[in-house]
Amino acid sequence: MRFALHGGMATxxxxxxxxxxxxxxxxxGQTRRIAWRxxxxxxxxxxxxxxxxxxxxxxxxxxxxxxxxALVGASLHAGKHQKAAKDFVQKHAADLNRVPSAFFxxxxxxxxxxxxxxxxxxxxxxxxPVASGWTPERVASVAGRLAYLEYGFxxxxxxxRIAKKEGAPTDTSRDYELTKWEVVDQLARDMARRIxxxxxxx
Ligand SMILES: Cc1cc2nc3c(=O)[nH]c(=O)nc-3n(C[C@H](O)[C@H](O)[C@H](O)COP(=O)(O)O)c2cc1C
Numbered sequence: 636m637r638f639a640l641h642g643g644m645a646t647x648x649x650x651x652x653x654x655x656x657x658x659x660x661x662x663x664g665q666t667r668r669i670a671w672r673x674x675x676x677x678x679x680x681x682x683x684x685x686x687x688x689x690x691x692x693x694x695x696x697x698x699x700x701x702x703x704x705a706l707v708g709a710s711l712h713a714g715k716h717q718k719a720a721k722d723f724v725q726k727h728a729a730d731l732n733r734v735p736s737a738f739f740x741x742x743x744x745x746x747x748x749x750x751x752x753x754x755x756x757x758x759x760x761x762x763x764p765v766a767s768g769w770t771p772e773r774v775a776s777v778a779g780r781l782a783y784l785e786y787g788f789x790x791x792x793x794x795x796r797i798a799k800k801e802g803a804p805t806d807t808s809r810d811y812e813l814t815k816w817e818v819v820d821q822l823a824r825d826m827a828r829r830i831x832x833x834x835x836x837x
Contacts, residue, residue: 649696650696650697650698651685651687651693651696651697651698652683652698652701653683653684653685653687653697653701653702654682654683654684654701654702654703654704655674655677655682655683655684655685655702655703655704655705655706655826655830656684656685656686656687656697656702656705656706657670657673657674657677657684657685657686657687657705657706657707657708658670658687658689658694658705658706658707658708658720658723659686659687659688659689659707659708659709659720660688660689660690660708660709660710660716660717660719660720660723661688661690661709661710661717662710662712662717663710663780663782663785663786664780664782664785665710665741665779665780665782665814666708666709666710666739666741666779667686667688668780668814669708669739669741669777669814669819670686670687670706670708671686672816672819672820672823673686673706673708673739673819673822673823673826674686676819676820676823676824677823677826677827680823680824680827682703682704682827682830689709689717689719689720689723690719694723699727699730699733702730702734703734703735703830703833703834704734704735704736704826704829704830704833705730705731705734705736705737706736706737706738706739706822706826707720707723707724707731707736707737707738707739707771708720708738708739708740708741708777709721709738709740709741709763710740710741710742710779711740711741711742711743711744711756711759714759716740716759716763720763721763721766721767724738724763724764724767724769725767725768728767728768728769731769731771732768732769732770734830734833735772735826735829735830735832735833736769736771736772736773737771737772737773737774737775737822737825737826738760738763738764738769738771738773738774738775739760739774739775739776739777739822740756740759740760740763740774740775740776740777741777741778741779741814742756742759742776742777742778742779743778743779743781743794743797743798743801743803743813744756744776744801745757745776745777745778745779745813746778746779746801746803746813747801747802747803748801748802749800749801749802752801753776756776757776759776760774760775760776761774772829773822773825773826773829775818775822777814777815777818777819777822778813778814778815778818779813779814780810780811780812780813780814781794781798781803781804781810781811781813782810783795783807783808783809783810783811784809784810785810791807795807
């Protein structure tokens with residue numbers, strides 16, 4: 636199997652071998668969907684790729700000697716990325732710096748009609764790896780999802796207000812997919828190219 640998903644299941648203590656792990660942290664599930672898509676496109680390009688949830692134990696079991704490239708994704712909530720992603724990147728900055736790597740930040744601001752909001756999301760994305768001494772070759776700010784149906788009453792109200800400010804949909808009777816999947820596919824292709832280029836000079 637060249638494309639695998641690893642969630643919160645217990646492992647058998649054996650190292651997990653994966654050429655291009657796509658690590659992710661998520662609160663409402665969109666970063667997981669994006670990680671799955673990245674792993675799937677990388678698989679179609681001929682790599683062993685797996686999406687690995689940073690909330691589960693698998694991320695600690697990776698055999699880094701087998702990793703040829705890595706991606707890490709997290710989403711923005713109240714201006715911050717998940718602590719699980721921060722902790723992971725701090726712990727594995729040296730491992731990540733050894734291979735072509737990318738960070739993708741998922742947010743509502745990335746889809747904003749206000750260029751200042753888009754720039755703010757870009758800046759938060761760029762600052763995330765720097766804070767841990769990780770220097771990815773690519774940092775991408777990716778539009779996420781307005782998941783009104785998944786929010787509780789209060790969060791739905793808050794998100795509706797934020798959406799209005801950012802020119803996003805405000806009908807809370809349904810969810811809105813704001814992710815541009817062609818941008819996600821392009822990120823996967825770009826990483827594949829960088830990994831092949833690194834292998835060519837090694
Ligand atoms: C409580 C809450 C706070 C959020 N805060 C921000 C924020 O500060 N900036 C932003 O751009 N998006 C914000 N968002 C939007 C999320 O980043 C967006 O919905 C993203 O798709 C969530 O990804 P996930 O499902 O992987 O967690 C927030 C969403 C929620 C529910």
